[in-house]
Amino acid sequence: MNYNFAEIEAKWQEIWQNKLTFNAVFNDQQKKFYCLEMFPYPSGKIHMGHVRNYSIGDVISRFKRMKGHQVIHPMGWDALGLPAENAAIKHKLHPEDWTLSNIAFMKKQLQRMGFGYDWRRELATCSPEYYKWNQYIFIKMLEKGLAYKKKSEVNWCPSCRTVLANEQVVDGKCWRCDSAVSAKDLEQWFLKITAYAEELLSTHAELSQWPSKVILMQQNWIGKSQGAEVIFPVADSELELKVFTTRLDTIFGATFIALSGKHPLVGDLIRENRERKEIEAFINQIEQESKLSREPAEKKGMYTGRQAVNPFSGEKMPIWIANFVLMDYGSGAIMSVPAHDERDFEFARKYDLPIRQVILPEAGGNEVGPLTDATCEKGTLTASGEYSGLSSDQACEHMGEFLAREKIGQLKTIFRLRDWGISRQRYWGTPIPVCYCPDCGIVPEALKNLPVRLPKNIDLTPADGSPLEKDSAFAKTICPRCSGPARRETDTMDTFFDSSWYFFRYAGPSASLPFDRDEARQWLPVDIYIGGVEHAILHLIYSRFISKVFRDFGWTDLSEPFPNLLTQGMVTLGGSAMSKSRGNVVDPDPLIEKYGADTVRLFILFAAPPDKGLEWSDSGVEGCYRFLQRIWNFFHKTLQPVPEVKPGDPVVAVKEIGIKLNRTIKKVSEDIEKRFHLNTAIAALMEFFNDLSARTEQLKRSGNDGLILEAMETMLKLLAPFTPHFANELWEKLGKQQILEEMPWPDFDPDQIFEETVNVMIQVNGKIKDKISVAIDCDEEEVKREAMKCEKIKQLLAGRQIVKMIFIKNKMLSIVSK
Template sequence: MSDPLYPFDDIEKTVQNRWKSDKAFSTRADRTKPKYYCLEMFPYPSGRIHMGHVRNYSIGDAIARYKRMRGYNVLHPMGWDAFGLPAENAAILRGIHPAEWTESNIAHMKEQLQRLGLSYDWDREVATCSPSYYRWNQWFFLKLLEKGLAYRKEALLNWCDSCATVLANEQVEDGRCWRCGSQVILRTMNQWFLRITDYARDLMAGLSSLEGWPERVRTMQANWISPSTGAEITFEVDPLSLDERAAPLRLKVFTTRADTLFGVTFVTIAPEHPEMDLLLEGSPQEKQARNFIEETLRKRTKENREEPEKEGVFTGRMVRHPLTGEKIPLWIGNFVVASYGTGVVMGVPAHDQRDFEFARKYGLPIKKVIAPNGEIQGGADQAMTEDGTLFASERFDGMASETARREITKELESRKLGQPRETFRLRDWGISRQRYWGTPIPVIHCPHCGIVPVPEEDLPVLLPRDVHFSGKGGSPLGDHPSFSSVPCPACKETARRETDTMDTFIDSSWYFLRFAGGAPEGAAPFVPEDLSYWLPVDQYIGGVEHAILHLLYSRFFTRVLYDLGLSPVQEPFSTLLTQGMVLKDGAKMSKSKGNVVDPDHLIAQYGADTVRLFTLFSAPPDKDLSWDDKAVEGAYRFLGRLYGRVNALLEEFPQANNDSPGKELTSEATALRSKIHETIVRVTTDLDSHAQLNTAIAALMELLNALGSYQALSGEPDAVRGPLLREGYLTLLTLLSPFAPHIAHHLGERLGIDRIDALNWPVADPKALVKETVSFVLQVNGKLRTTVTLSPGSSQDEVEREARKDEKVLRALEGQTVIKRIFVPGKLLNLVVRPSS
C-alpha cells in the first residue's frame, strides 16, 4: 500500500487509549439527566465480525454519540449471545470444548469491535454462557413454572436413528441428517413449553402502542399472532363395536365459519394427532393409514417451503354431525398439523377451496348450504367462500351468514357440543433442546415425587465441563453420571436431572434488562431502581430477520416479568430500526458465495473511521447497502482532505483563538458562515430522524467543499478569515464526531479542544441563517438560462428585470412572446414563451 493520506493507525490507537483511560463511556443511572438507552442486537460469537455487524454497530454508535452531545445520559452496552449449536459443532469437528471455542471467539471479536472505536460501556458486558447470567434463566424458569406458564408435554421432533439424537430444523438437509446422511424421522418426545399463547391477546393489542416500529415489522408480528374468532365444535367418533361401556372419543374442531356446518361432508385429522392410535386400533384401514402417516411425517422433515400437494387417506372411522347426527367419514390429511388449532378440521368443500380440491381428488360429496345474494346456484368449478344466505340448514334456513354463525354456535352450546372461542395462529413456545451448550433446565424427575423444581438456593445448575463430544447419542449430559443422577430435593431418593437445555432465544429475551440493571453476582437478576430509570430501550437496532421470534419472545418475557413485578414496563423497545443488508455483486455477503469483504483488512488499509463513514454514507440505514470499492476510497479521500486542510489552517494561523469573525464580512464570508449554520440544522435534523444518516454525512462533505473554496481565496482580511475558518472546521469536526470519532477527536485537539465528543452539540445562529442575498434561477420554457443574485424578498418583476440584462436570456426571448410566468419566491422564475405572430 502507498503512504496513507493521513496517519489513521496512530491517530485511532492514541484516541482509543485516551477513551479507555478516561472511562469515557461508562454509565450510571443519573436521575438529574434525561436518559437514552441505545442498543444494537448483540452478536453470536462466531469468531469474526462481518460487514453486517460493522454497519449495525456503526449506526448505533452514531446515534449514541449524538445523544451524549445533546445532553443525554446514554446507556450503550454490548455483550454476547454465547450459547448455541455452532459451538457444539466446533467441539465435534475440532476436538475443542464449546466453552473454550466460545471464549476465544469472544476475545477476538471484542478486540475487533474495540478497533472500530465503538462507544460501548464494556463494564456492563455479559456473555450468556456465563453461570452468573444463565442462573437467572433458570430462576425465571422456576417463576414461570410456579405461575403455570411452563409445562411439559409430548411433541414431534426430528430424530436420527443412526446418531441416536434429536436434530434441530437447521440440522436437517433435504430430509437427512447433516452429520451422517441418514433419513430423519419425526418422533414424539416430551418437551418443555412456555405458554406464550396466554399472552397472545396482550401481545396483539400491544402492537398498536409501538408507533416507533416499522409498519412492516408490526404487520409481520400481527400475522404471526393472527387472532381468529369463531366456534369450537365437538364431533363424536362413531364406535367400532357395540360396547356401550367405552367412553366416547370426541374430536374438537375450530372454525370461523359455523354457518357452513350443515355443509360438512368429511372431517380431516392431522397425522400426528395424539388420539391417532386410539382411532386406528381395530380399524379396517389401519395398515393403509399407518403407512400414509409414516410417509407424510417423513416428507415433513424435508426443507420444502412450497405448499405440498393435498393428500389423504380414510381412517375407516366415522364421526357424527353434532346437529343432524349424520355419519361423516374421518380422513387423515397431510395439510392438517396437530400444533395448529385443534389438529382437526371440518371439510366443507362447497365453501372452502382447499376442501373443494381435496373432495374432488378423492370423490367426496360436495354439499352447498350458502347461497350468494340469496340465490341458489348449480354446479361450480370452485368453492363459493363468501358470506350469503343459508339453505339446506334446517331451522337456520334464510339466515344471513353473520347471524347464522351466532345462532348455530348458541345451539351447539345448549347441547354442550360447542362454544364460542377465540384462537390464535401463535403456538406455545417449545424451549427444550437436546443439546449440551445451553442453559440446563432446572427440574429433577423423581420416580416417587414426579417433576420437582431445583430449589432456588441450589442455582445455578452448572454445565459440567468434563464431557465428551462424539456427535452420537444426543446430548452428552445424559451420559454424565454426576450431572444426571441426583437426589430428589423432596424425598432424597435417587432421581434424574433434566438433561434438556433451553432454547437460546431465552438468553436474548431479557439481556437488555441485565444490561440496564445488572446486579452484583448472587443478589438478583437486576436492580429494580436502575430498570425504572433506563427502560424501555429508546432505540433498538437489528436485522429484520429477527422481526418475529426474537422480538416477540422479548415482548412476551417483558410482559411476564411485568406481571411478576420485576419489570417496570410492558414493552421493551420504544423505537426499532431494522437496518438493511450489505450486498456485494447483488447478493448478501456470505462465504459460500465468495463475496465476503473482511472488515479487518479494510481497517488496516483505510482506518476504522473510513469503514464507519462508508457504511453510514452509502445508503439510508433501513435500506440495503451495495458494496462499492470506489465509495470506500471516496470516504477515505474525504477524511484525508479534512486532515490536510485543518493542518493548512494551523500553518496559516498557528495561534488558536476563539475570536468571532469581524462584524464587517465580505459577501464570500457571509455565504460561508451561512453554510456553516445551515449544515448544523441539516445534520441535526437528519440525526434526529435516525433514518437519514447518509444525508447528514453528505451535508458535511458539502461543508468541507465550501470551507476549502473559501480557504483558497486571497484578499480576505485575516481578522475575518482565521476566526471564520476555525469556526467552520470546529463545527465540521463536532458534527462529524458521531460518524468518524477518531479523526474528529485528533483534529479537535489540534484546534485546542480537549475532548470534542464532550462538547455540547452546536446550535445554529439564527442570524447566520438569514441570507442577505439568494440566487434566483431564470428559465425559459423550463430550460436554465442564467442565475441572478438578489435579496430573498425580491418580486417577480425585479427578478425578470435583472434577468433581462443577461445576453443569454435576451437571445432566448428574441422573437418570442411571454404567455405565462411561473414564479417561486426566493428561488425561481420560469418564462413560458411562444413565437410572436
C-alpha cells in the same frame, strides 16, 4: 504532517479509557438514553455486518451524548450455543476455551474500531454468573405455571443432534446446518408464550416507531384467527369430533369431515372397518410423505366408513382422513365446505364428493349454478335453513349463539403461535435446573444451589444420547426436597432464552438478582435497539414475551422493552449473509490497517441507509479516506498564517458560508436523529467541506480567518460521532482542552438557513422554460412581472392567451396558455 491514523486512533482510545468517557453513571440532571445493538455471537472475528451494526449504534450514542443525554451503551456476548460445541469437536478444544478466546479477540477488534462502550457492564451468557439467572428465571416461570413439560413431536436435526424450535426450521431444514429435519417424540420443556399471544399482538400498538414490516411479520407469526369450535357427533356412536372453522356461516355447505391422520379418534373410528389395514397403511404413507417434503403434496384421502352429523342441519356426512389436515393447528379436524374453500374444493373434485353452494357473493347474481371454483368471499346465505338471507357476519353471530345455547360448540379464537420449546440435547447451554425424584417427581433445583454448573470435563461425542446425559457425575444428584437420590435434567436451554433478557442485566450486571431493579427503572426501556432484520420474529418476540413475564413477576413496570427499533439491512457477499459456515466473511482488519478505523466507519455508513441491505464491495473506501485526508491537509495549511491580507468583497462569501454551515448543522442533526439516514448526513458534511475549501482563499484574503476557524470547529463537532479519533485529533490541534465527547452538539440559527435570493422556475404549459432569480418570499405579482420580462417567455407566449397561472412561493410560476 501526515495523517497517521494508526497512531491517532490508539492515542484516543487510550484517552477515552483513562477518562472513563463511556461509563454510564445515572444522574437526575440529564435525560438518559439507552442505546443498544444486538450483542454478537462470538464466532471468532467480527465481520462487516457487525461493523455496520455497531457503527450505527456508536454514531447515535455519541450524538446523543453531545446532545446532553446521559448515555448507556453496553456490549456483551451471546456466548452459548452450538457452534462452540462443533468447533470444539473439530479442533479438540473445550467450548469454553474456544468461546473465551473468541471473545477476547473480538473485544479487541471492537475496541480498535473506537466504539464507545461501558465495558464495566460487559456480560457473557456462558458465564455461570449469567446463566444462573436463566435458571432462576426458569424456576420462577415454573412456579407460575409458565414452564411445563410435555411429550411432543419435535423437530429433530440429525446433524446437530438436537431439537429445533418451529422457528428454527426453515423449509423443512435446519436453520443452521441445512440438514433435513425429521420428527421425533420427546419429553420437552415448554414456555407458555401462548398465554401472552393476545397481548403480544395488542401491544404492537405501543410500537409505533417500529418498522411496519416487522410488526406485520410478527402478526403473521402469531396468526390470530377468530372462528368457532363446533361439535359434530359421530353417527351410531358416543364419539364426538371437534372442528374449528373461521367460516361458521358456511356450515350448511359442509359435505364431509376431514381428519388428520394423527387425530386421536382415528383408531376408534376405523376399528370395526374391514379395510382397517389399508387405512392404517394409508395414514402411514401420508405421514412419511409429509416428513420427506414440506411442500404441499397432492391432496389424498381415504373414507373411514363412518359418518358425522351436522349439528345445524342434522345431515349425515362422511368422515374422511386427508393428508392436507394439520394435527397441530385447530383440532386436527375440519368441516369441509368445497363450495367455499379452495382446498376442500380440490379434494371434493378428486373424490367426487358433493359441492353445495350456500353463499351468494355480494356482487353478481343470485343464481346458484355449477361452480368451477370455490368462492371464498363472504356474502349472503342461501340453502341454510332459517339462516338463509342473512349476511355472512350476521349468520356467524346468530349461529354462534345457537352453538352456545345448545352446548354444541362455541365461538373461539385460536393462534398459530405455539408454546416455545426450549429443551436442547446439547452441552453448551444453560442446564435446565430441575431434578427428577422417584418420590417427589419433578422438583426445581433449590435457589441456593444455583447455578447448576456445566461440568468442565465432558465427552462431547457420546455414541448415543446427549453429552450431559452420559455424564453420570452431573446427572446423578440428590432431590432438593427429600434429599433422596435423584436424576438431574440433562437438557440445556435454547440460547434464545439467554438473549431474551440480557438488556435488563446490563442494568446491574453483578446484581444478586437477574438485574438491579433500581438501575433498570433508571435506564430502561432501551431507547433505540439496533440489529439485523433477520431477528424480526424470533429474538424480538421472545424478548417482548420475557419482558411481560418480568412485569407480571413485579420486577419491572415495563411491558415493552424496545419502543424504538432500527432494523439494519444485512451485509451480504455473493447474495447471502456473511457467516463462518458459508465461508463468505469479510474481515475488517485489513481495511483498518490500510485506512484506519475512522475511514472504515465512515465508509460502511456512507454506502447505504442503515435499513437497506448492502452487498459488500470495498470500491469506494478510497473516497472516504480521501475525504479525511483532504480535511487533514486543509487544516494544516489553513492553520498557517496568511502571507498577505488584501481587502476584497467578502460579504457574499461570508454570508454564504454562514448559511451553508447552519444548513449543514440542521441536516446532519435531523438525518441522525429523525431518519437515521447516516449516509446523507455524511454526504452533507462532504458537501460542506467542498464548499468551505472552495471559498477559503477568498475568506482568508479578506481577513475572515475567524469565520473559517468557526466553520472548522463546527465541522469537527459534526464529524465527531462518525470519525471520533480523527475529529478529536484536529480538535486538539486547535488548542482545545476538552475532548469532543464533552462538547455540546452545535445548534443551528433558524434565521441563517435561507438565502436572500432564490431561483424561481418558469413553466409554460407544464414544461420548465426558464428560471429567474428573485428575493426570497417574493410575491406573485413581482415574479409575474419579472417572468414577463424574459425573452424566452415572451416569445413562447407571443400571440397566445394566458389561461391561468399557478404560483408557488420560492419555487415556481406555472403559466398555462393556449
